[in-house]
Amino acid sequence: MMRLTVIFTLLLLTSCVSNKLITVEKDTNAVNYANTITAKELKGHLYVFASDKFLGRETGKEGQQIAEKYLVDEFKEIGIEPGNNGSYLQSFEVVEHLRPVATIYVNGREYFNRKQFYFFSSLADFEDTTIQLKDVVDVSYGIENKELNNYKDIIVKDKIVLINVNNPEEVAPEENWNWRRKLALAQEKGAQSVFFIDEYYDQRLEVVSHYLESSTMNLLEDEDKEKGQYIPFYFVNDVLKKELLEAETDIKIDFNFRDVVLETTNVLAYVEGSDSVLKDEVIVITAHYDHIGVEGQDIYNGADDDGTGSVALLELAEAFQLAKKNGNGPKRSILIMPVSGEEKGLLGSKYYTNHPVYPLENTVANLNIDMIGRIDSTHLGDTNYLYLIGSDRISNDLHLISEAVNKAYMKLDLDYTYNKEDDPNKFYYRSDHYNFAKNRVPVIFYFSGVHEDYHKVTDTVDKIIFEKVEKAARLVFYTAWELANREERIKKNAK
Ligand SMILES: [Zn+2]
Incomplete structure (x- = not known):
């Protein structure tokens, strides 16, 4: 999550909210694949990804390159296709x-x-x-x-x-x-x-x-x-x-x-849709794999920010790829994209939306995960909540589907506190989904809240609650699964 340093000019959008009924039926296939996303595997990944060896994963620096290699190697291991015309990488330059x-x-x-x-x-x-x-x-x-x-x-x-x-x-x-x-x-x-x-x-x-x-x-x-x-x-x-x-x-x-x-990258892994027509439409799932690097002797591991989102993407890739391998792949395509440059001003997602590999008009939604492994002070002892931000702003269909998916599969306590237009933290503007939202792509930002270790050296892996990461990642999986398999593409709200 990016630091709040800029005073934003807010555009107040009036949204036209329909009350249509959206239902989601539980799909046992989905449950089987979601169950491959486990706290144990997330933990295995994060103990490496948020270790000192990764040098705080600063954009354009050695640590980011180590993290990039880890992600690419894991995607190869999973057997998921590269997402950028035969390459797992989208390279770009930053100053x-x-x-x-x-x-x-x-x-x-x-x-x-x-x-x-x-x-x-x-x-x-x-x-x-x-x-x-x-x-x-x-x-x-x-x-x-x-x-x-x-x-x-x-x-x-x-x-x-x-x-x-x-x-x-x-x-x-x-x-x-x-x-x-x-x-x-x-x-x-x-x-x-x-x-x-x-x-x-x-x-x-x-x-x-x-x-x-x-x-x-x-x-x-x-x-x-x-x-x-x-x-x-x-x-x-x-x-x-x-x-x-x-x-x-x-x-x-x-x-x-x-x-x-400096040169840096977004990492792209792709599951092509199984439906000959719908496969042109894509659901993009993002998390930023960069963090803020090293300061003197201090290494900022960024275990929660956003190690949790990054390793969740690996598990999501594995689940979708397994579904595809078994002949149960989603009808629409799924792009799983760990991005970099987030902590420097959402640069990786900005570059991608300026140079999309899959046209933005065919991009159904962006589901973005940033910090899902801690419990904030208003939910002490509760692993069953999650903040959702932005779900109704561009497409109320997306919001209703997200709610229905949660009800059918996960029954988490979805908290919309930070989705209020006047929220002083401005989280809606502070992670990568915002670059998609700016381009009128419907988004959901998944987040477990702030804590005292935010952007400190103490954001370490021993403090991560993996049960919580698992729940959040599964909810994202089910939501993407539903968006990819529904007959009708979600509609955008009237402007
Ligand atoms: Zn951050």
């Missing part, structure tokens, strides 16, 4: 932005990034510059407010603007003059760049330091699209502020961006 080195030279002295100043390299295009003294203007708070219209007589076009990031008491908090608004205003007025002066610099640097220290990743093909939202802007401490205000020489800023292109 890793290592934390930039930057220096400001003023009055014969040097000031360094994350010491006397900092900046957010992903929000603007930064390049080496020399600032002439005559171009620097101080606009105080940089706001437009009846009492404090301090922009009125100052020309800021093409200037380098100094702005106090904080506000005086006269400015009510509800006016919301935060740095983003001040920056946008300066930009609107034609400023060249902004230096934010901050009397609470040290505290603020502390808050954002983790973010500034870590590298970020992007799809190589998206590199140019997603840059330069703002003019260059910097936060500076008191020492540097004084230097800037009393500069006697030109100010030089040098950047050293270190971008590395």
Whole structure:
């Protein structure tokens, strides 16, 4: 599961919910194959997959390649077909932005990034510059407010603007003059760049330091699209502020961006449908096999996130392949796809939906599994619950089938708490199903909730409740089985 770092703009969709009756009859074949998904085998896989040898499975790094090989070897062993025109892999390139080195030279002295100043390299295009003294203007708070219209007589076009990031008491908090608004205003007025002066610099640097220290990743093909939202802007401490205000020489800023292109993969395994017409329609089952890697001596095993989903896919592949081998394969096709790049911004699923191997218009649904092996604080001692997210948003048929399948086979307590549009955790946007949903493919996200070890080194395999993983994986199996074998393809809601 991806960390929540972005403020999303929410589109409120009105869904047209029909109350048609959907029933699911228990299929003994399905039960036989689902029963091959066992806690014991899941455990066997996860003790390897979430071990230190897999180095936290970071996208584009050695650990991810080890995990990829494990998955491919297991798929071969199972005998399931490769899903990408004869290959188990869909390769793609990502760019890793290592934390930039930057220096400001003023009055014969040097000031360094994350010491006397900092900046957010992903929000603007930064390049080496020399600032002439005559171009620097101080606009105080940089706001437009009846009492404090301090922009009125100052020309800021093409200037380098100094702005106090904080506000005086006269400015009510509800006016919301935060740095983003001040920056946008300066930009609107034609400023060249902004230096934010901050009397609470040290505290603020502390808050954002983790973010500034870590590298970020992007799809190589998206590199140019997603840059330069703002003019260059910097936060500076008191020492540097004084230097800037009393500069006697030109100010030089040098950047050293270190971008590395890395190769990574989605892994694709495929069971072709048995019906000559329906086999063109595919159900895609995903889980992300990457995690957040290594930090110093610490290896982030990501046993729950999303080791559990990854090993569930292996068991699902085995069950579907066995059904096919016995002549009982599903009518529609099944694509089982462990993706990478999830922790870096859902990159693998984004790449796949940008370059689908099977057309998205033929993709019936995406069932996505991310973290199904722990019990959260609201369900202590209960292995029989599961959060489902998104099931009714694009296709109410999918929701009704999912419910009916659960009733017929598993009788889990399905919890829709996180499916609410106004859920502050925004889980609907934070795992790989979202890239399918964005393309109007109906989705269900299966999740057992957050816990204190989320994105910590303590997310280890000894804490996994395999009985729970087994139940969740079986529910996904039955749901995919039903979607693949029903006469009628599920319908989407009216937009
Ligand atoms: Zn995660």
